[in-house]
Amino acid sequence: MTILDTIVARKWEEIAERKAAVSDSELRAMPLFGRSVNSARASILAAGSTGIISEFKRKSPSKGIINDRVDVAETTRGYVAAGAAVLSVLTDEPFFGGTPADLQAARVANPQTPILRKDFVVDAYQLLEAKAWGADLVLLIASCLTPEQVRSLSAYAHELGMEVLLEVHDADELQRSLCDTVDLVGVNNRNLKTFVTDINTSVQLARLIPDQFVKVTESGLHEASTMVRLHEAGYQAFLIGEAFMKTDDPATALGHLVTDYREQLVTSKTIHQIV
Numbered sequence: 001m002t003i004l005d006t007i008v009a010r011k012w013e014e015i016a017e018r019k020a021a022v023s024d025s026e027l028r029a030m031p032l033f034g035r036s037v038n039s040a041r042a043s044i045l046a047a048g049s050t051g052i053i054s055e056f057k058r059k060s061p062s063k064g065i066i067n068d069r070v071d072v073a074e075t076t077r078g079y080v081a082a083g084a085a086v087l088s089v090l091t092d093e094p095f096f097g098g099t100p101a102d103l104q105a106a107r108v109a110n111p112q113t114p115i116l117r118k119d120f121v122v123d124a125y126q127l128l129e130a131k132a133w134g135a136d137l138v139l140l141i142a143s144c145l146t147p148e149q150v151r152s153l154s155a156y157a158h159e160l161g162m163e164v165l166l167e168v169h170d171a172d173e174l175q176r177s178l179c180d181t182v183d184l185v186g187v188n189n190r191n192l193k194t195f196v197t198d199i200n201t202s203v204q205l206a207r208l209i210p211d212q213f214v215k216v217t218e219s220g221l222h223e224a225s226t227m228v229r230l231h232e233a234g235y236q237a238f239l240i241g242e243a244f245m246k247t248d249d250p251a252t253a254l255g256h257l258v259t260d261y262r263e264q265l266v267t268s269k270t271i272h273q274i275v
């Protein structure tokens, strides 16, 4: 049994508990449910966007406690001020220390910014929750879903007005799960079964992702030079958590990375023009 199997098994228990406590119609009646969503796709592709999807993550199975001191509203507001194109907020409690309240607090603090509900979505009920808690897009992880589930969950997310980030880790997952109700494709550099992180995963898969999808590289990103390399490989967005959250001031860490990335991009473009 891998950690992913353990997480998904626990997730089904959580879903059963939540369904018993809050009905579909109660979720639909929540104040945020009817709000219009912010497009992550548009934000990432806008001229001058950093493409950074900045994550609020307190702990993880691979790293343990990363940061249990900072406030979600203050941190996410700081992320946006420092250049985040999209926010990612973990809502899984047992393994990542996130809560629905974190997502709602980030929503209220950042009304104009697209926010990803970062969780292990396996059931349509979680999409209703995401909408009710103020999410603009949801993550679907190919390795814990059948291609049919990816299709039906992504179509339902679209019906609810949200966008979909499909996460893959290898060519096989990409080829069998990709469908046109997905908006962004994320390549996770971290193998969720072994926790090994390798940037080459993204480099190798980039050319297999059709251009209609926004290409996102996920996990293990700490250096501007790595971002430049992945940008040149075709990535438009970068999902980054730990590099920011492990510091006492995650938003300032993001600001520094943005400055370095912009400088290095200019240098790299100049070199390409000369060579």
Ligand SMILES: O=P(O)(O)OC[C@@H](O)[C@@H](O)c1c[nH]c2ccccc12
Pocket (backbone or CB within 6 Å): 055, 057, 118, 119, 141, 167, 188, 218, 219, 220, 221, 239, 240, 241, 242, 243
């Ligand atoms: O903290 P990192 O290494 O920058 O990674 C962020 C993000 O990619 C990672 O948290 C993540 C990617 N896919 C996930 C699925 C579930 C939980 C977490 C994740």
